[in-house]
Amino acid sequence: MLGTGNMGEAVLAGALRAGLAPEHVTATVRRPERLQELADRHGVRTTTDNVAAVEGADVVVIAVKPKDVAAMLTQVGDALPHHAVVVSVAVGLPTSFFEDRLPARQPVVRVMPNTPAAIGAGMSVLSAGESVTDEQVALVEAVLAGTGDVVRVPEAYQTPAAAISGSGPAYVFYVLDALTEAGVAAGLPRDLSSRLARQTLLGSARLIAETGEHPALARERVTSPGGTTIAGLRRLDQAAVRAAFIDAVAASCERAEEIAAELGD
Numbered sequence: 001m002l003g004t005g006n007m008g009e010a011v012l013a014g015a016l017r018a019g020l021a022p023e024h025v026t027a028t029v030r031r032p033e034r035l036q037e038l039a040d041r042h043g044v045r046t047t048t049d050n051v052a053a054v055e056g057a058d059v060v061v062i063a064v065k066p067k068d069v070a071a072m073l074t075q076v077g078d079a080l081p082h083h084a085v086v087v088s089v090a091v092g093l094p095t096s097f098f099e100d101r102l103p104a105r106q107p108v109v110r111v112m113p114n115t116p117a118a119i120g121a122g123m124s125v126l127s128a129g130e131s132v133t134d135e136q137v138a139l140v141e142a143v144l145a146g147t148g149d150v151v152r153v154p155e156a157y158q159t160p161a162a163a164i165s166g167s168g169p170a171y172v173f174y175v176l177d178a179l180t181e182a183g184v185a186a187g188l189p190r191d192l193s194s195r196l197a198r199q200t201l202l203g204s205a206r207l208i209a210e211t212g213e214h215p216a217l218a219r220e221r222v223t224s225p226g227g228t229t230i231a232g233l234r235r236l237d238q239a240a241v242r243a244a245f246i247d248a249v250a251a252s253c254e255r256a257e258e259i260a261a262e263l264g265d
Helices: 006-017 034-042 050-054 066-079 095-099 115-119 134-147 155-166 168-185 190-211 215-221 228-238 241-263
Strands: 026-028 045-047 059-062 085-088 108-112 122-128 148-152
Touching: 006 034, 006 115, 006 134, 026 050, 034 045, 050 066, 059 066, 059 134, 066 095, 066 241, 085 095, 085 134, 095 108, 108 134, 108 155, 115 122, 122 134, 122 155, 134 148, 155 168, 155 241, 168 190, 190 215, 228 241
Parallel strands: 026 045, 059 085, 085 108, 122 148
Antiparallel strands: 108 122
């Protein structure tokens, strides 16, 4: 695991939850003071030496920021075992970015996880590169199994999928915070408002997941004619909240494409 920031550590925690033995994992960090912290929390080997970390590895997860990926590939490329599957969790960078900078026919898999992976409730979107086999993709899926749901998609879907599930937790946290503040504004104690908002989001998502009902139909079932819910929904429509979410996803897609263009040379 090369890079253990928020996303890297979330993937690490999920992989260990899936049954990956900590003694078989090496995680790298930039700051020496984080070495012991990470080892104590997860029981894995830790180092600041990226080259040493990849020697003999079957799977190498690149979890540094997109701007740092090219330098990382230059640093470790010659040390990678030819069979090692390189897994990218860097937003915006296609598998070709890695294939162009690694030894010929190095297997590459692109994955966009999200931070709920840390508790086994994540969503990971996976796409295979040119030289990776089905068996190698299955190995990556097995490593990610403990992070939550994993879906394999054509790489052309990666950017919009990342805008939904990769950036999506931030949007959900935004809504959760807004509902909590609304409850406080209406006179509720903050801890109670937070509890109500949190469980409402959790329960509503679970209801849709377990019933398979379309969200629009579920919304209609709790919206009585002339009632309090329709009054609130009307205000949301007047504020163009639905359109704002669509614009947010579009902006995320645009930024991902900009990152790819900026770093692609």
